[in-house]
Amino acid sequence: MEKRWVATIDLETLEVEHDPTFKFKCIENCGRCCYELEIPIRDEDIVRIEELGYNAWEFVDYDKMFYRGDKFLSYALKKRPFDGGCVFLDPETKRCRIYHHRPLACRLYPFVFVKNGKKMEVYVKMDSFCPGLNHPEGEPVTREFLLREYGDVIEEYRRKIVKRSE
Structure with a gap:
């Protein structure tokens, strides 16, 4: 499986660094x-x-x-x-x-979340069968995208960080 880095989110500040060249759109009824x-x-x-x-x-x-x-x-x-x-x-x-x-x-598909300390790295599985990868109408994996689509997953990891630091 080829995977590509598309974003990193700081689990404390929710700041996101992302690859602006990658876009994704899940194609309805695909x-x-x-x-x-x-x-x-x-x-x-x-x-x-x-x-x-x-x-x-x-x-x-x-x-x-x-x-x-x-x-x-x-x-x-x-x-x-x-x-x-x-x-x-x-x-x-x-x-x-x-x-x-x-x-x-x-x-989560096609995204893979990898916790690395207090940061969450976001990769995308570059599966050839997925038409939504780099779709022309897609959107980049920005902070807004991540919080809208995966806010609850990110929050769960944030809670684990807070518990460990207490």
């Missing part, structure tokens, strides 16, 4: 990532989706597992056997049935 990627699903994601009335056996692929070294991280989101799409992707409209409750990995 769904390419829902076919191409294996999505890790965290325990928190499973609980949130079960609260919608789904049973974990319907959407967790217990045969696919993600590891970092020898440490188990999570299972994967199930794919449909007939076309390889995510079980929550409507095959006709290409819309996610649980969009507002989707797993964090889905929400």
Whole structure:
């Protein structure tokens, strides 16, 4: 996987340094990532989706597992056997049935957040199948973009920094 640095956010001041040459726009009803990627699903994601009335056996692929070294991280989101799409992707409209409750990995894609001390580095996965990368109508990964799209994720990391310094 090729990844490219697009921004760094200071978790104390929320100042952002970004690459002004990169722009991103998620293309509505594209769904390419829902076919191409294996999505890790965290325990928190499973609980949130079960609260919608789904049973974990319907959407967790217990045969696919993600590891970092020898440490188990999570299972994967199930794919449909007939076309390889995510079980929550409507095959006709290409819309996610649980969009507002989707797993964090889905929400972050194509971005990868890497905490480095009191800074959060933001990279983008340069997947050839994603038409939103460097899209002419896209927007740069500025402070406004990061806080609008990922403000809750950033705030969660900020709270962890405050707890450690107390």
